Amino acid sequence: MEEKKQLYTLLVYSENVAGILNQITAVFTRRQVNIESLNVSASSIPGVHKYTITAWSNEDQIQKIVRQIEKKIDVVKANYFTDEQLFIRESGLYKLATPMVLDNPEISRTIRRFGASIIEVNPTYTIVMKHGITEDIISLFRALDTFGCVLQYTRSGRIAVTRGMVEQVSEFLEQRESDEF
Amino acid sequence: MKDRITGSKALMRALQAEGVKTIFGYPGGAIMPVYDALFDYTRGEKKCFDHILVRHEQGAAHAAEGYARVSGEVGVALVTSGPGVTNTLTGIADAMMDSTPIVVIAGQVAISTLGTDAFQEVDLVGVAQPISKWSYQIRHAEDVAWAVSRAFYIARSGRPGPVVLDFPKNAQVEEIDWQPMKVNFVRSYVPYPKLDAEAVRQAAELINNAKKPLALVGQGVELGNAQSELVRFLEKAGIPAGRTMLGLSALPSNHPLNVGMLGMHGNYAVNLKEQECDVLIAIGMRFSDRVTGNLKTYAKQAKIIHLDIDRSEIDKNVKTDVAVVADCKESLPAITALINKNDHKAWRDSFRQLDEMERTKVIEPAIHPKEGPLLMGEVVNAVAEQSPDDTILVTDVGQNQLFATRYFKYHHKRSICTSGGLGTMGYGMPAAIGATFAAPNRTVCCFMGDGGFQMCIEELGTIMEQQAPVKMIVMNNHYLGNVRQWQDMFWLRRKSFTKMLNPNYELIAQGYGIPYAAVTDRKDLAAAVKKMLSTDGPFILECAILEDDNVLPMTPPGMDVDKMMLEV
Numbered sequence: 148m149e150e151k152k153q154l155y156t157l158l159v160y161s162e163n164v165a166g167i168l169n170q171i172t173a174v175f176t177r178r179q180v181n182i183e184s185l186n187v188s189a190s191s192i193p194g195v196h197k198y199t200i201t202a203w204s205n206e207d208q209i210q211k212i213v214r215q216i217e218k219k220i221d222v223v224k225a226n227y228f229t230d231e232q233l234f235i236r237e238s239g240l241y242k243l244a245t246p247m248v249l250d251n252p253e254i255s256r257t258i259r260r261f262g263a264s265i266i267e268v269n270p271t272y273t274i275v276m277k278h279g280i281t282e283d284i285i286s287l288f289r290a291l292d293t294f295g296c297v298l299q300y301t302r303s304g305r306i307a308v309t310r311g312m313v314e315q316v317s318e319f320l321e322q323r324e325s326d327e328f
Numbered sequence: 329m330k331d332r333i334t335g336s337k338a339l340m341r342a343l344q345a346e347g348v349k350t351i352f353g354y355p356g357g358a359i360m361p362v363y364d365a366l367f368d369y370t371r372g373e374k375k376c377f378d379h380i381l382v383r384h385e386q387g388a389a390h391a392a393e394g395y396a397r398v399s400g401e402v403g404v405a406l407v408t409s410g411p412g413v414t415n416t417l418t419g420i421a422d423a424m425m426d427s428t429p430i431v432v433i434a435g436q437v438a439i440s441t442l443g444t445d446a447f448q449e450v451d452l453v454g455v456a457q458p459i460s461k462w463s464y465q466i467r468h469a470e471d472v473a474w475a476v477s478r479a480f481y482i483a484r485s486g487r488p489g490p491v492v493l494d495f496p497k498n499a500q501v502e503e504i505d506w507q508p509m510k511v512n513f514v515r516s517y518v519p520y521p522k523l524d525a526e527a528v529r530q531a532a533e534l535i536n537n538a539k540k541p542l543a544l545v546g547q548g549v550e551l552g553n554a555q556s557e558l559v560r561f562l563e564k565a566g567i568p569a570g571r572t573m574l575g576l577s578a579l580p581s582n583h584p585l586n587v588g589m590l591g592m593h594g595n596y597a598v599n600l601k602e603q604e605c606d607v608l609i610a611i612g613m614r615f616s617d618r619v620t621g622n623l624k625t626y627a628k629q630a631k632i633i634h635l636d637i638d639r640s641e642i643d644k645n646v647k648t649d650v651a652v653v654a655d656c657k658e659s660l661p662a663i664t665a666l667i668n669k670n671d672h673k674a675w676r677d678s679f680r681q682l683d684e685m686e687r688t689k690v691i692e693p694a695i696h697p698k699e700g701p702l703l704m705g706e707v708v709n710a711v712a713e714q715s716p717d718d719t720i721l722v723t724d725v726g727q728n729q730l731f732a733t734r735y736f737k738y739h740h741k742r743s744i745c746t747s748g749g750l751g752t753m754g755y756g757m758p759a760a761i762g763a764t765f766a767a768p769n770r771t772v773c774c775f776m777g778d779g780g781f782q783m784c785i786e787e788l789g790t791i792m793e794q795q796a797p798v799k800m801i802v803m804n805n806h807y808l809g810n811v812r813q814w815q816d817m818f819w820l821r822r823k824s825f826t827k828m829l830n831p832n833y834e835l836i837a838q839g840y841g842i843p844y845a846a847v848t849d850r851k852d853l854a855a856a857v858k859k860m861l862s863t864d865g866p867f868i869l870e871c872a873i874l875e876d877d878n879v880l881p882m883t884p885p886g887m888d889v890d891k892m893m894l895e896v
Contacts, residue, residue: 162516173458214640220462220482223516323515
């Protein structure tokens with residue numbers, strides 16, 4: 148019996164050099180683990196990039212993946228978390244047909260009920276945006292889809308910060324700088 | 329005054345600064361500026377490198393590996409772009425699996441033509457990344473000093489491995505003001521993790537309470553140059569120690585605490601005792617499937633202590649109770665200081681009966697057969713008996729490797745070159761060439777089968793040109809013997825494409841002007857070995873071997889290690 152899988156979030160910090168993303172994703176590919184979502188951006192530390200990666204796995208496997216990622220020369224730090232340990236956000240964009248939105252007031256009510264915002268309206272289409280956790284964003288899509296008004300829909304990768312006090316990577320880098328001298 | 333030089337010349341100076349003495353290489357279009365610079369650095373007053381022209385780039389990579397394994401220094405291969413460097417990929421993957429420090433420097437098309445499918449262009453960094461410790465493209469000449477120093481630092485530090493430098497032609501010809509550079513710190517890379525005192529204390533406590541401790545010694549001990557620290561550790565507590573194939577020369581064969589080789593074709597007693605010990609101490613080894621057999625049953629009764637420099641090896645295959653993540657040069661003495669003197673005599677004596685069974689059923693018939701055709705075991709034994717103590721054993725892959733590693737004797741550290749992880753046929757001959765350059769005063773014996781001998785046979789040209797003193801022992805059974813053995817044991821004796829029609833090796837030896845002798849009769853074996861060892865320079869000794877001899881003992885793949893078979 149395979150151990151039960153759950154969704155893990157990896158936070159990976161690397162130097163800002165070409166080819167790191169390839170090296171990170173190759174660790175998943177080798178084990179044939181699918182990446183559910185991926186977000187790459189600058190971190191709060193100058194010159195350090197942050198990767199937020201989600202994947203379904205079990206603890207044994209995700210620990211091996213994280214250690215093999217951290218082993219890459221230009222990867223500064225890699226850790227894995229479950230949802231309770233993180234503050235998580237994603238964004239959804241919904242492009243709706245304006246005539247249908249105007250015809251059916253229930254659509255606007257749904258948008259308000261979900262706490263989403265309308266960010267652009269023109270005679271052809273209306274753009275709605277929602278921030279939240281995965282389930283909320285998907286729920287809004289499902290609700291809007293029942294009206295048949297959705298022209299396009301996209302959901303961003305997950306971004307996350309830890310609920311702990313300090314960013315571990317800053318401590319690590321401070322330690323490393325004192326090691327050097 | 330400014331010191332204007334080309335990127336190619338900068339490469340020469342950077343290699344010189346890293347202490348490089350020997351380069352194994354093969355020129356080609358995209359590396360010509362470097363070869364032009366090399367011309368001046370390999371002759372006359374400015375000479376500082378020996379360049380060994382191989383006959384195929386795969387040979388350059390394996391020669392660099394052999395050089396590194398024996399010398400402990402970084403091996404260097406220099407090749408051209410495209411096919412030149414794709415030919416080295418097998419050696420790079422091999423070096424990654426076996427933690428061998430090499431730097432492969434390859435030409436590349438100019439960066440202005442990258443991505444256009446230019447002649448002999450290949451995305452080297454892309455293809456090398458998953459099989460190298462670090463891959464980097466030196467896009468401009470001013471990066472040469474930094475990139476080369478970083479490459480050598482990464483290749484040799486921590487758990488060593490292969491580094492690939494992709495050197496586009498524009499960077500080879502650009503002129504820069506030379507600025508030397510030394511990299512010995514990379515903030516994102518921790519090659520030597522700090523020893524955790526609490527882990528050391530826990531490890532010592534487990535060892536102090538052990539009734540039946542067993543140590544598993546890997547190549548990490550050689551890479552950490554901790555051979556004497558290992559002996560002090562083992563001797564203080566009287567701990568018997570098995571060695572992995574790559575760790576064979578980390579502990580001398582004749583040391584009283586040595587209980588033989590681990591693994592599928594290792595020694596019988598130590599394989600069974602892995603299932604009986606109460607504390608297993610793995611030192612610089614990675615619990616390869618060829619060592620553990622079935623992981624579900626492997627050493628389940630034992631507490632596991634794992635000493636390794638690479639955190640990603642901890643709990644990868646075998647769950648540990650105590651992990652000591654550090655260089656074993658540091659962790660072994662720390663643990664030794666905390667352990668009690670002991671001799672575990674009864675436990676050690678309990679290996680003897682099993683050793684005796686193996687000796688009677690397997691070893692004696694293999695090394696001292698009375699009749700029939702020659703056997704690989706007796707050939708290895710004959711060479712081992714007559715070779716100097718500091719002889720370097722090089723093997724190819726297959727039955728030749730298993731017999732050679734089982735029956736050779738190891739007296740001196742860094743005495744074995746074999747492709748353990750990747751299992752690369754064709755590794756032997758070029759690795760042996762590398763070994764002769766790393767240790768010109770030591771005898772190098774290279775055991776090969778007729779299959780592996782033909783897989784890099786072109787390197788006979790290198791051996792001829794360099795007069796590299798490789799003693800080549802070709803154990804010819806006209807079969808790809810290891811696969812044939814598995815076909816016989818597990819595939820209903822259906823010998824699918826394992827029988828080989830071989831060329832006349834004597835004529836081949838003549839063609840290359842390499843002294844040759846053949847042995848078909850065991851009464852001639854000792855004299856032929858003597859002739860081989862006493863001949864200056866290279867030698868090919870071809871031995872006509874029994875076609876269907878099997879390597880024993882054997883744990884069938886995926887089986888429990890205590891189900892090891894002494895006979896088929």
